[in-house]
Amino acid sequence: MLSIIKKPSALIGALTLGLSLLSGTVQAANEQYFPLQSYRVGPYAAGGTGFFGGFIDYLQYVNLKEGGVNGVKFTWSECETEYVVEKGVECYERLKKGLNGAPAAATNPLSVGIAYATLDRSATDKLPLITINHGRTDSTDGSVFPYVFPLQLNPYSEVSAIINYIGDKSGGLDKLKGKKIVTLFHGSPYGKETNPILELLAKKYGFQVTLIEVPHPGNEQQSQWLNIRRIKPDWVILRGWGVMNPVALKTAQKTGFPADHIIGNIWSNSEEDAAPAGAAAKGFISITTHPSGTNFPVLQDIDKTVLKAGKGNLQDSKRFGTVYYNLGVVNGILNVEAVRVAQAKFGKRPLTGEEVRWGFENIKLDDARLKQLGAYGLVQPLKLSCSDHEGGGAVRFQQWDGKQWKVISDWVQADRKLLRPIIEESSHKYAKEKGITPRDCSKES
Amino acid sequence: MEFFLEVLTGGLLAGLMYSLVAIGFVLIYKASGVFNFAQGSMVLFSALTFVSLLERGVPFWVSFAVTLLTMIALAWAIERVVLRPLVNRPPITLFMATLGLSYIIEGVAQAMWGAQVHGLELGISDAPLEIGGMLLSQFDLFSAATAGILVLFLSLLFNKTRIGISLRAVADDQLAALAVGIKLQRIWMIVWAVAGFVGLVAGLLWGARLGVQFSLSLVVLKALPVLIIGGFTSIGGAIVGGLIIGASEKLAEVYLGPIIGGGIENWFPYVLALLFLLVRPAGIFGERAIERV
Numbered sequence: 260m261l262s263i264i265k266k267p268s269a270l271i272g273a274l275t276l277g278l279s280l281l282s283g284t285v286q287a288a289n290e291q292y293f294p295l296q297s298y299r300v301g302p303y304a305a306g307g308t309g310f311f312g313g314f315i316d317y318l319q320y321v322n323l324k325e326g327g328v329n330g331v332k333f334t335w336s337e338c339e340t341e342y343v344v345e346k347g348v349e350c351y352e353r354l355k356k357g358l359n360g361a362p363a364a365a366t367n368p369l370s371v372g373i374a375y376a377t378l379d380r381s382a383t384d385k386l387p388l389i390t391i392n393h394g395r396t397d398s399t400d401g402s403v404f405p406y407v408f409p410l411q412l413n414p415y416s417e418v419s420a421i422i423n424y425i426g427d428k429s430g431g432l433d434k435l436k437g438k439k440i441v442t443l444f445h446g447s448p449y450g451k452e453t454n455p456i457l458e459l460l461a462k463k464y465g466f467q468v469t470l471i472e473v474p475h476p477g478n479e480q481q482s483q484w485l486n487i488r489r490i491k492p493d494w495v496i497l498r499g500w501g502v503m504n505p506v507a508l509k510t511a512q513k514t515g516f517p518a519d520h521i522i523g524n525i526w527s528n529s530e531e532d533a534a535p536a537g538a539a540a541k542g543f544i545s546i547t548t549h550p551s552g553t554n555f556p557v558l559q560d561i562d563k564t565v566l567k568a569g570k571g572n573l574q575d576s577k578r579f580g581t582v583y584y585n586l587g588v589v590n591g592i593l594n595v596e597a598v599r600v601a602q603a604k605f606g607k608r609p610l611t612g613e614e615v616r617w618g619f620e621n622i623k624l625d626d627a628r629l630k631q632l633g634a635y636g637l638v639q640p641l642k643l644s645c646s647d648h649e650g651g652g653a654v655r656f657q658q659w660d661g662k663q664w665k666v667i668s669d670w671v672q673a674d675r676k677l678l679r680p681i682i683e684e685s686s687h688k689y690a691k692e693k694g695i696t697p698r699d700c701s702k703e704s
Numbered sequence: 705m706e707f708f709l710e711v712l713t714g715g716l717l718a719g720l721m722y723s724l725v726a727i728g729f730v731l732i733y734k735a736s737g738v739f740n741f742a743q744g745s746m747v748l749f750s751a752l753t754f755v756s757l758l759e760r761g762v763p764f765w766v767s768f769a770v771t772l773l774t775m776i777a778l779a780w781a782i783e784r785v786v787l788r789p790l791v792n793r794p795p796i797t798l799f800m801a802t803l804g805l806s807y808i809i810e811g812v813a814q815a816m817w818g819a820q821v822h823g824l825e826l827g828i829s830d831a832p833l834e835i836g837g838m839l840l841s842q843f844d845l846f847s848a849a850t851a852g853i854l855v856l857f858l859s860l861l862f863n864k865t866r867i868g869i870s871l872r873a874v875a876d877d878q879l880a881a882l883a884v885g886i887k888l889q890r891i892w893m894i895v896w897a898v899a900g901f902v903g904l905v906a907g908l909l910w911g912a913r914l915g916v917q918f919s920l921s922l923v924v925l926k927a928l929p930v931l932i933i934g935g936f937t938s939i940g941g942a943i944v945g946g947l948i949i950g951a952s953e954k955l956a957e958v959y960l961g962p963i964i965g966g967g968i969e970n971w972f973p974y975v976l977a978l979l980f981l982l983v984r985p986a987g988i989f990g991e992r993a994i995e996r997v
Contacts, residue, residue: 300811302918304819446967472967476919478910479926481714482957482969488839489707502919505823509913513832513841531821535915539830574818 290361291327291598291609293318293335294354296368301341302476303501305531306583308574310369311337313587315572320561321595323570328599329607334361340373347373348380355384364598364615365389367590371449374407379693381406386612387597387619391590392525392548396452400686401620401648402697406612408619408648410593411548411639412525415682416652416673418453418496421522421546422460424656424671425494436465439492443483443507445500446474449526453498456681463677477503484514497523504532505540512539519544519658529582533659541661546654549589549637550666553580556633558588582664589638596622596632620645620703639670645700710838711958712951717844719950720851721913724906725927726934726942727854728899733936734875735895736787737795741802744924745809746900750775751907755824755916756817768904775900778809783893791888810921822916826908847909851943854905858898858939867894875937925970929977935990944988949973
């Protein structure tokens with residue numbers, strides 16, 4: 260060691276190394292980290308590559324365009340989960356502490372299973388768990404679930420908005436009386452989650468609901484659709500996942516049920532759900548919280564700044580502007596906005612998970628702000644709070660024209676007043692089971 | 705009654721789709737005694753290769769031929785790299801090797817062609833035909849005809865050609881076949897190539913129905929009870945087993961499902977297969993193992 264220091268060139272080298280390490284530390288200290296439990300291989304890779312591609316491209320865009328948020332750049336690293344819960348938990352544990360000194364802002368696993376498995380850990384580690392458009396419905400109640408955010412749309416809001424749309428198409432909710440609605444659901448906790456709400460809405464509005472299960476993965480549905488043909492419903496709500504969706508559309512065609520009377524839920528609404536069904540999907544309707552397409556200023560800017568610069572994350576650039584990609588971008592917008600809001604309160608520096616949580620709870624996206632972000636029409640107006648971790652609860656309806664989705668409705672709002680007591684009943688039951696004392700949201704600021 | 709017949713017919717046609725996958729298992733098991741867990745991955749790999757070529761503008765039949773050549777190359781590689789070094793090892797070792805192979809093929813397929821879901825149109829209409837008040841899918845009828853032709857082709861191959869006689873000799877007794885000069889490795893390669901061809905046909909039909917995506921490899925789950933019921937060594941058995949499974953699972957879902965909660969289609973075939981195992985372990989057409997003790 261001594262002999263090295265005796266040599267001037269080595270001394271300069273050591274100093275340079277030390278300085279570069281120091282500057283590296285400084286750089287890392289001014290970065291905000293997103294741990295990404297992504298899935299790019301396995302049965303759900305199509306969704307994973309699209310979503311995480313959009314999310315990463317948005318973070319990259321903010322870095323390139325604005326130099327991060329108030330000089331704090333974003334950094335991220337991926338850990339492959341293959342959508343497997345155990346791997347998701349392992350990734351969570353590995354990444355939660357941050358990267359090279361940059362603190363973790365939030366986790367975004369895009370998986371109901373992984374979200375459930377890391378829900379308690381998120382509260383313990385004080386790290387927000389973002390379950391955009393999915394997750395536990397009762398986690399909407401932030402007084403019991405301070406670190407969980409089913410942003411934009413929880414499962415109950417989903418079905419409520421669909422029933423409101425059907426009511427609108429029938430000439431009013433009072434005209435639902437006597438109608439027949441079948442829900443074809445994926446045989447999993449996700450698929451079953453909204454069944455009690457459908458039954459409640461059926462009782463309230465007087466329509467007849469029939470719940471038909473499709474066992475996972477759903478690659479054979481002949482008997483279910485023959486049953487549907489026998490019931491002769493006015494509408495079928497498709498609560499599918501993965502391969503179940505195109506098979507449902509193909510089998511509907513085989514049994515003579517019209518695609519334009521099938522309404523897909525939030526996980527039956529992508530190009531990957533409709534396109535493989537070919538002509539059978541033409542006319543299929545689904546809900547969306549974020550239209551597909553590239554006709555939004557933020558997407559055009561991402562194209563110019565990130566994709567055209569060769570820094571895009573998508574392996575196949577043709578997927579730019581698809582449903583999963585745009586969901587990733589929307590997720591990026593909301594995460595970055597939370598950091599921005601939190602920085603306004605806590606200072607222009609990398610933030611802890613607890614501080615970012617405050618940012619999420621204080622997101623206010625009105626039309627003016629959405630226009631500033633270039634996301635007007637892409638993201639619904641959102642106002643989150645301590646007690647409301649969903650914020651929106653509205654959807655738009657889109658229809659598959661054989662090649663792409665076309666938006667066919669304005670925002671349709673879920674009946675959140677009706678749903679809130681049910682959500683609170685469930686969250687308080689959870690709090691009692693876990694010994695959680697709910698926060699007093701009137702004292703939160 | 706009309707509804708019952710419609711469910712039954714739909715089930716029988718669906719069952720033939722399961723048989724298409726099951727035949728691939730039977731071929732390899734007959735010739736080598738190996739339960740090839742990788743058959744589902746071969747279905748996925750072939751369909752993904754085919755559709756990816758098609759999407760790159762390669763004409764249909766050229767894509768088919770190139771994919772078939774790829775499957776033959778895969779068969780050659782499997783024989784050289786996996787099977788040959790494991791000759792004379794216990795069946796469980798070979799089974800575990802195919803289990804590993806399954807994951808490798810799936811991984812390679814996604815690495816080569818990506819994780820995207822692809823639509824596949826074979827130009828066969830899926831509009832329903834009304835026959836005697838029942839709606840029958842044209843696509844399912846086409847698939848049933850394809851399964852029938854495939855069985856006929858394989859029967860001719862096995863019974864009327866020199867290769868077929870060698871295959872049967874190997875299936876009967878590998879040591880005796882070796883003793884009369886049959887090259888075991890060559891036979892294995894041929895069998896894996898034919899299984900690859902069957903996988904390609906199954907992959908195209910299932911791919912047109914489900915979309916070409918990772919879930920294609922899961923269709924093997926439907927083939928297992930078919931094999932247990934039909935027998936692991938009979939191509940005819942795979943067809944009969946498929947018909948039994950297809951019909952019974954649909955009837956069970958429609959008539960028993962509402963009573964016991966629905967969604968029984970996945971496990972009901974296994975109940976049936978278990979009952980068959982208790983009564984007839986070799987399946988309806990399977991060869992009973994006779995051992996000198």
